[in-house]
Amino acid sequence: MAVETNDWRAKSATQTRLAFGQALLELAAKHDDVVALSSDTQDLLGIREYIEHYPDRFVEAGIAEQNTIGISSGLATTGLRPYVCGYAPFVTARAIEQVRNDVAYANQRVVIGAAASGISLGVSGGTHHAVEDIATTTSFAHMTVIVPADVNEAYKATLASYDIDGPVYIRLGGRTPEPDVTGDAPFTLGKARQLRDGNDVAIIAMGCMVDFAVQASKTLEAEGIGARVINMSTIKPLDRDAILKAASETRGIVAAEEHHIQGGLGSTIAAYLAEKQPTPMRFVCMPDEFAVVGPTVALRAKYGLSAEGVLNACRSLLGTAK
DSSP: OOOOTTHHHHHHTTOHHHHHHHHHHHHHHHOTTEEEEESSOTTTTTOHHHHHHOGGGEEEOOSOHHHHHHHHHHHHHTTOEEEEEEEHHHHTTTTHHHIIIIIIITTOOOEEEEESOBTTTGGGOGGGOBSSHHHHHHTSTTOEEEOOSSHHHHHHHHHHHTTOSSOEEEEOOOSSOOOOOSTTOOOOTTOOEEEEOOSSEEEEEOTTHHHHHHHHHHHHHHTTOOEEEEEOOEEESOOHHHHHHHHHHSSOEEEEEEEESTTSHHHHHHHHHHHHOOOOEEEEEEOSSOOOSOOHHHHHHHTTOSHHHHHHHHHHHHTOOO
16 A cells, blocks of 8 residues: 555644654555554554554554553564554653663664653643653663654654664654644754754754744844754754754854753753863753643743743843843
């Protein structure tokens, strides 16, 4: 079964979680060893079409993420290529032991599609927020960690994951639309992509924060300030060359992420630069607290996860705060 050209984009509906499901459909058409596993997430990641075409290559484990991860590891030992469809907060909290021991420690070729990351499920409360998942998954040896900025990147990163020899964690969004910021650009594992030029300040962002970084850069450009925007879609392995280049060519770096500062993108960049080239930095991220309950857009605004938040951080670093 072949997927029609660009049909996946319409079905993704500007949501990275659905782009993952569309890419899984294409992978299954090309590779007989691809198998999908669900933790009652058939609609969350849009895999009902996959199930219709490949019912013998699908496992529904129910709301039992520990079992889902354990089964995926077992399937990987037989030479199959398991793709787990799960909620980010549950895969990286409820099933963290299985992710660590069964998948990462055993270096199994399991891909975890983790939807509803960050505070994209804001109305569901702290149990459904995943603002520590980058810290945990990047701390595991062997693990590759990818955070797509939009559906184009989510789709292509998922396709690329098939060839990664080891476990992969792909951090996906929720039901809030993710604007197109990468167009038809290719995805290259471990390589950041510069979206806007600028030598005054560099904004290194991941996921939903990339669009906010682009918006902030455009505002600063109108003020005569050049803000470079770098989409750091692979968190592990990190593109250290892009970071060092940004540090060398600008007055400082603003790191933007929908994650706690501890163990996230910003702290990872800071740790690297502390050794290689100490650089002024500002951080746009979740504070050291559990997020309150509320609509996603309003919740992001409350915590400064917005274009204005990125803008303020840039101005603070440059000493031009209004």
